[in-house]
């Protein structure tokens with residue numbers, strides 16, 4: 144878990160670097176600060192379980208098993224990328240590990256995850272689908288329709304709300320009728336649990352229980368993970384709408400990587416030297432992925448019309 148969270152952090156720091164150097168088209172929504180959610184969730188899943196992701200999706204993809212090189216290549220629009228350079232930062236999918244795709248449409252993956260869960264149930268497998276979405280997406284109408292279906296059909300789906308406190312520049316309290324988003328679970332007729340999204344072990348335990356229940360036919364669960372993004376909404380946003388005190392508090396007290404490091408030292412399962420070695424090794428791997436992506440070719444123009452369904 145520690146290694147995976149560090150990998151996501153380093154990957155995102157390099158995406159920032161790649162963006163500021165002008166090596167990638169478009170922009171990216173960084174996941175720095177939220178690593179414990181993706182890693183806590185995906186470490187409770189099997190390879191053949193499904194996830195759907197969001198515009199802030201790099202962490203979900205890596206946690207579900209994506210490799211660094213095709214990830215970075217996709218972000219730079221190269222043919223070696225997961226979607227042959229046609230998806231970019233916001234649309235990375237990897238069916239081989241059950242990642243049904245990130246989605247630039249906020250709330251657009253409710254239907255995809257719920258459909259995957261319906262498919263698993265219809266085929267009689269014990270696969271589970273996790274739908275990642277934000278506090279902003281929690282106000283999209285499709286959630287009402289799909290969560291209701293999941294409840295009446297007892298579908299093996301987990302609605303995983305990453306409450307990072309803001310939708311773009313708006314604090315969630317300003318646009319949400321409930322203080323705890325998880326309170327809506329009761330109205331859908333499903334189990335709901337709110338967890339500390341900065342603590343990877345807490346996230347893991349809660350999702351593990353929800354997954355076990357779903358596998359046994361126990362139906363859907365709504366999980367709200369409280370978290371915080373350390374960077375702006377996207378790489379071009381300096382986030383002037385929040386205070387330095389607020390940001391400092393989260394970075395000092397709730398950094399998920401630091402929290403796990405502290406816990407591992409306390410339980411004497413890792414030394415500082417071992418943790419530093421993981422940091423250094425991961426840094427080297429991400430630098431190699433950037434090099435790989437930089438040197439990889441762009442797709443040929445005639446490929447623009449391949450793989451299109453319209």
Ligand SMILES: Cc1ncc(C[n+]2csc(CCOP(=O)(O)OP(=O)(O)O)c2C)c(N)n1
Pocket residue numbers: 172198199247248249250276277278279280281307309310311376
């Ligand atoms: C349907 C739709 N509406 C609006 C947008 C523009 N938009 C992109 S991200 C975003 C905020 C999403 O907030 P949240 O769900 O909390 O996710 P976060 O960015 O905090 O991870 C909005 C409004 C969009 N991409 N899709």
Ligand SMILES: [Mg+2]
Pocket residue numbers: 277278279305306307308309310311
């Ligand atoms: Mg948000």
